């Protein structure tokens with residue numbers, strides 16, 4: 001468990017992204033709601049032109065780019081991220097479409113304080129192409145999962161899930177859109193729960 005105590009009032013978030021950042025936007029929007037128990041301290045992207053960086057800048061949130069391509073090994077890449085997390089008094093790390101598999105170098109110091117969103121009802125359909133696989137498997141339900149990050153990919157304890165039906169004429173794109181609407185509810189909800197837990201343990 002990370003040793004830091006939360007600041008009084010709101011917990012500090014780091015949001016890690018790789019792309020369009022619609023989940024980041026849902027967290028930005030939630031943080032604007034009166035009484036929401038968290039604020040985003042920094043957005044970190046491994047992709048220099050990720051649109052999520054624009055969303056963060058539009059909300060006056062500090063951004064950092066840590067491109068994996070600038071590092072010859074994963075340890076140095078993750079050490080750089082660890083340094084940024086320390087710089088910004090972060091209490092909770094939120095992976096929101098961060099498309100790198102991370103190792104214990106980054107996970108262990110943040111164990112219990114690093115969470116991810118995955119677009120399936122875990123333990124079903126870990127990894128990529130979840131919507132194609134849910135349809136191909138003949139599933140009638142899909143959804144999203146917020147879970148703790150552990151070294152096993154998409155294997156950490158589940159914090160919450162939200163379900164949607166899979167309709168007979170669904171394509172991966174139509175299903176992805178239906179799941180994404182639920183993702184945007186799930187992430188702020190999970191952060192509320194985590195904030196309550198972090199405050200209790202402080």
Ligand code: GAR
Pocket residue numbers: 017018019020021022023024052096097098099117118119127128180183
């Ligand atoms: C989301 O659907 C998220 O669940 C998924 O990437 C998308 C990011 O969208 N994450 C994963 O697949 C992680 N394995 P966003 O950039 O618009 O938030």
